[in-house]
Amino acid sequence: MGRYTDNPAAIRALVREAEVHKDTYIDPEIFDLEMEHLFANTWVYVGHASQIPNKGDYYSTTVGLEPVVMVRHTDDSIRVLYNRCPHKGVKVAGETCGNTGKFFRCPYHAWTFKTDGSLLSIPFKQGYEKTEFSCCEASGGMAAVQAVHVYRDFVFCRLNPEGISFDDFFGKSLSTIDNMVDRSPEGKLQITGGVLRYINRCNWKMLVDNQTDTTHPMVVHESSAGTAASAWSKAPPGTLKPMAVEVFTPFVSSYEFFAEMGIRVWPHGHGHTGVSKSIHSDYSAIPGYLEQMEAAYGKERAHAILHENRHNTIYFPNLTMKGPVQTMRVFKPLAVDRTLVESWTFRLVGAPDMLLERTLMYNRLINAPTSVVAHDDTEVYERAQEALHSRGRDWMNLYRLYDKDEPRDDPQHETNGTNELQMRNQMRAWADFMTAGMPGKTEGGAA
Amino acid sequence: MSQITDEQLRTFVYDEAALIDEQKLQEWEQLFTDDGHYWMPLTPGQTDPILQGSLMYEDRMLLQIRIERFFGKRTFSQQPHTRCHHLLQQPRITARDDAAGRYTLRTAFHYVETRRDEEALYAGWVTHELVRVDGTLRIQLKRVDLLNCDAALPNIQLFM
Numbered sequence: 389m390g391r392y393t394d395n396p397a398a399i400r401a402l403v404r405e406a407e408v409h410k411d412t413y414i415d416p417e418i419f420d421l422e423m424e425h426l427f428a429n430t431w432v433y434v435g436h437a438s439q440i441p442n443k444g445d446y447y448s449t450t451v452g453l454e455p456v457v458m459v460r461h462t463d464d465s466i467r468v469l470y471n472r473c474p475h476k477g478v479k480v481a482g483e484t485c486g487n488t489g490k491f492f493r494c495p496y497h498a499w500t501f502k503t504d505g506s507l508l509s510i511p512f513k514q515g516y517e518k519t520e521f522s523c524c525e526a527s528g529g530m531a532a533v534q535a536v537h538v539y540r541d542f543v544f545c546r547l548n549p550e551g552i553s554f555d556d557f558f559g560k561s562l563s564t565i566d567n568m569v570d571r572s573p574e575g576k577l578q579i580t581g582g583v584l585r586y587i588n589r590c591n592w593k594m595l596v597d598n599q600t601d602t603t604h605p606m607v608v609h610e611s612s613a614g615t616a617a618s619a620w621s622k623a624p625p626g627t628l629k630p631m632a633v634e635v636f637t638p639f640v641s642s643y644e645f646f647a648e649m650g651i652r653v654w655p656h657g658h659g660h661t662g663v664s665k666s667i668h669s670d671y672s673a674i675p676g677y678l679e680q681m682e683a684a685y686g687k688e689r690a691h692a693i694l695h696e697n698r699h700n701t702i703y704f705p706n707l708t709m710k711g712p713v714q715t716m717r718v719f720k721p722l723a724v725d726r727t728l729v730e731s732w733t734f735r736l737v738g739a740p741d742m743l744l745e746r747t748l749m750y751n752r753l754i755n756a757p758t759s760v761v762a763h764d765d766t767e768v769y770e771r772a773q774e775a776l777h778s779r780g781r782d783w784m785n786l787y788r789l790y791d792k793d794e795p796r797d798d799p800q801h802e803t804n805g806t807n808e809l810q811m812r813n814q815m816r817a818w819a820d821f822m823t824a825g826m827p828g829k830t831e832g833g834a835a
Numbered sequence: 836m837s838q839i840t841d842e843q844l845r846t847f848v849y850d851e852a853a854l855i856d857e858q859k860l861q862e863w864e865q866l867f868t869d870d871g872h873y874w875m876p877l878t879p880g881q882t883d884p885i886l887q888g889s890l891m892y893e894d895r896m897l898l899q900i901r902i903e904r905f906f907g908k909r910t911f912s913q914q915p916h917t918r919c920h921h922l923l924q925q926p927r928i929t930a931r932d933d934a935a936g937r938y939t940l941r942t943a944f945h946y947v948e949t950r951r952d953e954e955a956l957y958a959g960w961v962t963h964e965l966v967r968v969d970g971t972l973r974i975q976l977k978r979v980d981l982l983n984c985d986a987a988l989p990n991i992q993l994f995m
Contacts, residue, residue, distance in 0.1 A: 581888040582877045582878055582985070583888070585985075585986070585987040586987060586990070608911070610909045611909045612904050615903045615907060616900050630896065632896070728987050733888060744886055745885050745886060748885070748887070752889055752890065752892065757890065757989065757990055757991055760901055760904050763990050763992060764910065767912035768911070
């Protein structure tokens with residue numbers, strides 16, 4: 389046991405009003421506690437219903453470090469099971485996705501389980517007669533995650549059977565998911581195009597912080613977006629602006645632009661940049677799309693949906709979404725200094741293919757192991773992961789536009805787009821959900 | 836016009852890789868036709884670069900941005916620069932149409948990228964779709980199929 393285990397006061401002390409202690413990012417004990425508490429007490433994204441349309445379809449993934457499998461049960465409901473055989477602990481679903489039929493079968497001793505996790509059969513079962521096997525935990529089969537919620541096809545779970553409800557946790561933040569889904573004339577999203585996966589050698593929270601950090605793009609991305617902007621400025625007048633230039637150049641917008649676009653925060657660590665406008669506002673119209681939207685929703689509602697151009701939305705702890713471009717990233721923690729990014733793309737069902745083309749182009753230009761934008765982000769994350777070990781300074785600074793009277797529990801609050809409020813907001817939520825239900829000392833006001 | 840020999844085709848592939856290893860990237864980019872592309876698929880056997888995800892699918896403008904950025908003074912992730920090394924198997928000429936001046940070669944490769952103390956080894960196959968333009972060979976499509984294209988990858992900075 390180190391200095392933080394069973395010591396909620398010590399954990400809370402890592403998050404000051406506008407400073408965060410370096411241990412939050414570099415201490416392996418804190419990482420272990422995040423996996424045990426933070427990723428169990430919060431509603432964590434699992435997968436999308438479009439990945440498992442048919443009975444028996446499954447998708448295996450992780451919540452924190454724990455392998456789970458999301459599966460379409462025989463009654464068409466979506467279940468999330470811990471992907472672990474109750475016998476010897478073998479991961480039952482070995483492939484990322486597939487169809488398992490009516491049951492899962494462990495590759496070790498052929499124990500089988502229904503798609504709700506319950507034990508179906510054990511070969512040569514007479515060996516368990518008169519053993520009281522029916523009283524032990526293994527007889528319950530693969531454990532099911534009890535708290536699962538599907539919101540407009542997005543599947544979330546809370547590993548801890550007790551805790552905050554889904555609606556209380558997300559509150560009004562679900563409006564970002566609503567807007568992305570509503571952008572389909574049929575009100576439906578389909579995960580498509582494959583997933584870009586890449587490793588960053590830094591703490592997962594650095595990626596989360598960066599999503600609402602609006603004073604870095606003009607510095608970090610001058611090299612890529614600035615180069616694209618300067619290349620475009622030399623194009624002969626009348627040249628049709630390529631999709632790639634539309635995607636790249638807004639990254640080097642001015643400080644004033646990012647300040648004006650605004651930030652909105654919600655309780656429990658959620659928030660987004662791009663309230664009034666964003667770097668996604670000025671993309672060219674896709675032929676035929678507006679007409680489809682007006683036919684589906686009526687003129688006024690269609691325009692309201694398309695006028696909403698949120699930049700990055702953080703669903704605390706580790707999901708980020710871009711509604712106007714239909715992309716989503718999951719920051720999966722692997723170790724205190726290692727994070728897997730999964731970069732997903734959606735088709736707006738019923739919309740023109742050209743929208744998907746733009747979504748996929750955006751993803752490979754901006755959020756890929758081959759992205760010249762992401763490369764420079766990675767560089768600063770990794771330099772921070774290294775240099776935070778310095779004893780010369782102990783705190784990360786989040787003072788930009790800090791106000792000691794800033795709201796903590798407003799259902800929704802909007803502010804200047806360069807405010808570091810969302811970073812403070814998510815770290816306050818971090819302290820709450822790290823210590824919720826934690827045994828030990830409670831001074832410091834554990835939630 | 837004299838026929839392009841097998842040796843000329845193979846030499847083109849070796850020379851092309853050498854330009855990347857020597858970081859003569861502007862010169863390298865000139866090898867592409869005006870509508871040429873560099874494509875790195877995300878899944879084995881992928882046929883569609885537009886409506887399926889890819890690691891890279893870049894026209895000449897995007898390649899030029901990438902190269903200009905590589906040498907840029909404010910490109911912090913390239914201080915110090917990445918270096919790379921191609922090791923190529925002898926290219927197989929898989930299609931030849933002399934009348935149309937179109938040739939396809941497939942080459943197995945090992946590629947190493949290094950920066951600071953990190954080094955990454957990649958294996959795969961490159962397919963060159965070459966066209967003869969005014970008697971010289973140009974690249975219409977360079978397709979790089981990584982063996983582990985669908986794995987969780989580290990940053991890839993240069994060209995395979």
